[in-house]
Amino acid sequence: xxxxxxxxxxxxxxxxxxxxxxxxxxxxxxxxxxxxxxxxxxxxxxxxxxxxxxxxxxxxxxxxxxxxxxxxxxxxxxxxxxxxxxxxxxxxxxxxxxxxxxxxxxxxxxxxxxxxxxxxxxxxxxxxxxxxxxxxxxxxxxxxxxxxxxxxxxxxxxxxxxxxxxxxxxxxxxxxxxxxxxxxxxxxxxxxxxxxxxxxxxxxxxxxxxxxxxxxxxxxxxxxxxxxxxxxxxxxxxxxxxxxxxxxxxxxxxxxxxxxxxxxxxxxxxxxxxxxxxxxxxxxxxxxxxxxxxxxxxxxxxxxxxxxxxxxxxxxxxxxxxxxxxxxxxxxxxxxxxxxxxxxx
Amino acid sequence: xxxxxxxxxxxxxxxxxxxxxxxxxxxxxxxxxxxxxxxxxxxxxxxxxxxxxxxxxxxxxxxxxxxxxxxxxxxxxxxxxxxxxxxxxxxxxxxxxxxxxxxxxxxxxxxxxxxxxxxxxxxxxxxxxxxxxxxxxxxxxxxxxxxxxxxxxxxxxxxxxxxxxxxxxxxxxxxxxxxxxxxxxxxxxxxxxxxxxxxxxxxxxxxxxxxxxxxxxxxxxxxxxxxxxxxxxxxxxxxxxxxxxxxxxxxxxxxxxxxxxxxxxxxxxxxxxxxxxxxxxxxxxxxxxxxxxxxxxxxxxxxxxxxxxxxxxxxxxxxxxxxxxxxxxxxxxxxxxxxxxxxxx
Numbered sequence: 034x035x036x037x038x039x040x041x042x043x044x045x046x047x048x049x050x051x052x053x054x055x056x057x058x059x060x061x062x063x064x065x066x067x068x069x070x071x072x073x074x075x076x077x078x079x080x081x082x083x084x085x086x087x088x089x090x091x092x093x094x095x096x097x098x099x100x101x102x103x104x105x106x107x108x109x110x111x112x113x114x115x116x117x118x119x120x121x122x123x124x125x126x127x128x129x130x131x132x133x134x135x136x137x138x139x140x141x142x143x144x145x146x147x148x149x150x151x152x153x154x155x156x157x158x159x160x161x162x163x164x165x166x167x168x169x170x171x172x173x174x175x176x177x178x179x180x181x182x183x184x185x186x187x188x189x190x191x192x193x194x195x196x197x198x199x200x201x202x203x204x205x206x207x208x209x210x211x212x213x214x215x216x217x218x219x220x221x222x223x224x225x226x227x228x229x230x231x232x233x234x235x236x237x238x239x240x241x242x243x244x245x246x247x248x249x250x251x252x253x254x255x256x257x258x259x260x261x262x263x264x265x266x267x268x269x270x271x272x273x274x275x276x277x278x279x280x281x282x283x284x285x286x287x288x289x290x291x292x293x294x295x296x297x298x299x300x301x302x303x304x305x306x307x308x309x310x311x312x313x314x315x316x317x318x319x320x321x322x323x324x325x326x327x328x329x330x331x332x333x334x335x336x337x338x339x340x341x342x343x344x345x346x347x348x349x350x351x352x353x354x355x356x357x358x359x360x361x362x363x364x365x366x367x368x369x370x371x372x373x374x375x376x377x378x
Numbered sequence: 379x380x381x382x383x384x385x386x387x388x389x390x391x392x393x394x395x396x397x398x399x400x401x402x403x404x405x406x407x408x409x410x411x412x413x414x415x416x417x418x419x420x421x422x423x424x425x426x427x428x429x430x431x432x433x434x435x436x437x438x439x440x441x442x443x444x445x446x447x448x449x450x451x452x453x454x455x456x457x458x459x460x461x462x463x464x465x466x467x468x469x470x471x472x473x474x475x476x477x478x479x480x481x482x483x484x485x486x487x488x489x490x491x492x493x494x495x496x497x498x499x500x501x502x503x504x505x506x507x508x509x510x511x512x513x514x515x516x517x518x519x520x521x522x523x524x525x526x527x528x529x530x531x532x533x534x535x536x537x538x539x540x541x542x543x544x545x546x547x548x549x550x551x552x553x554x555x556x557x558x559x560x561x562x563x564x565x566x567x568x569x570x571x572x573x574x575x576x577x578x579x580x581x582x583x584x585x586x587x588x589x590x591x592x593x594x595x596x597x598x599x600x601x602x603x604x605x606x607x608x609x610x611x612x613x614x615x616x617x618x619x620x621x622x623x624x625x626x627x628x629x630x631x632x633x634x635x636x637x638x639x640x641x642x643x644x645x646x647x648x649x650x651x652x653x654x655x656x657x658x659x660x661x662x663x664x665x666x667x668x669x670x671x672x673x674x675x676x677x678x679x680x681x682x683x684x685x686x687x688x689x690x691x692x693x694x695x696x697x698x699x700x701x702x703x704x705x706x707x708x709x710x711x712x713x714x715x716x717x718x719x720x721x722x723x
Contacts, residue, residue, distance in 0.1 A: 109571025
């Protein structure tokens, strides 16, 4: 990314040499991202992040009828769909998984179905949901932000129309994402005012970030299986360490899950206090609450699963997580919980 | 920006130490941007660029009635306003300046008025337009993308409600911008799905880019007058060199203009051919056509001024432009035009 943040910065839409060089870099990154997700390069639209991509989907499909989604979807999907018009709720089970047998799609124009849950890691039955959607004649959008780079994903083979993804979730820079748009599908643009991205997303291309996204896609694409195995091992260790403490339970599907996330509930103490205790031990964890803040609002994901959200912790690993960091959690967690419970007693 | 692209990358919305450090960086950048434009930090909403900020304005004001704008506004303003609903055209004169005496604002809920034109550099009578808008009870949005960093601008003293700006236009990174929202004004968010930016713009903050935007704002804020004087001198030299060639005319107001842009028309040759000739001489210039591509569509700016857009060139300088580059243009321009005319003859 560095050259693009300094001397090479240019507008890829221009005819001068600097513009052509920037254009080539953007198109190279598009091929890298397409390769990671098994899509054609022309199906990749760069955005400022998954949130924008998801807004583009919900907004662009607003005229197609109601939008169906489970309450375990990310707040970006829930809020963007609610703004677009009528929302139809899809049922979920106690693991946060969409109950395919019970979905009804009358009057629905678009079904949102995440690839995997961002808080409890449960993998969704995307193929079955998509089959039901196709039978009902509706489009399907998959929020794959919690999955891309962590599991193999082939857009060409998926019976879905739209996929959103986030760069920083797999080692790319913040401020990048992409929307995959099935060839032939015309989606009105969300950000208008220029013909960038084949008139699908206006605004000067963020060349440096796009180049970084492409590089991350290529790196993670070459090592997804290895990364997944390591992440699985690390999160299995996190989960085992957490469950070894009395009154700790696992949320979501601990087997059929994305490899880099686990979610646990801790009886008798507030999540925020645990987070602060872990932070003192050098461990950055995340409560099972809203994405945008550690608000005290209960997580809609856990509420939909019938779980007490105020006691939940989301533990995740990334490409840079070391086994030493896993060991630091293992050492700290029992102590933090014991201290908090003692204070409370 | 470098630390934020590597080890320090974190979500500013989290309670862990990494999150707090990122939050402090974002808020520091907010103070830097606020200082540059004379706003309160809380009035600054970070976006992925001016295009998104402009979309947020037009979308957020869609329920307020028609939107008034001159045809010389940037395509982002024109397209976003057209999507929001009814558009009322403001008249312009032959220099591309809004004719304040002739504007009528019946049924208008929002007036867009750029600070300065992005193609011909003409400074707009923002204060007079804002006065007329205030008298009519409508909000005012100023697209200041072509002005911020190049002229002094004090939001606190401007009788306007919303200002959009672009980071890369004054030395910040691509993929950044901001919307200034007057204290007390509630604008529905454009990108929804998270409470970032005080629930005014959802999506993980692009920390590195925001830090870069802040640094650029501080740097340019400390040297705006010097930069403007240098840019004015350089563009005066560009203009003089261009006008020394027979059949070259200036477009826009060459006196009351932003210092870093001039626009000229070249009789008898296509703009694109001149661009390519200049490119061979190492000069990256820009035709007076659409922002997002060197399309053959005539520029609406020049069309509104009654000018033949296919013959126009936009010449601009930035903080990194050297006098040697100005000299390179001066050496090349007459030759390029003469060669093209000879080919045609």
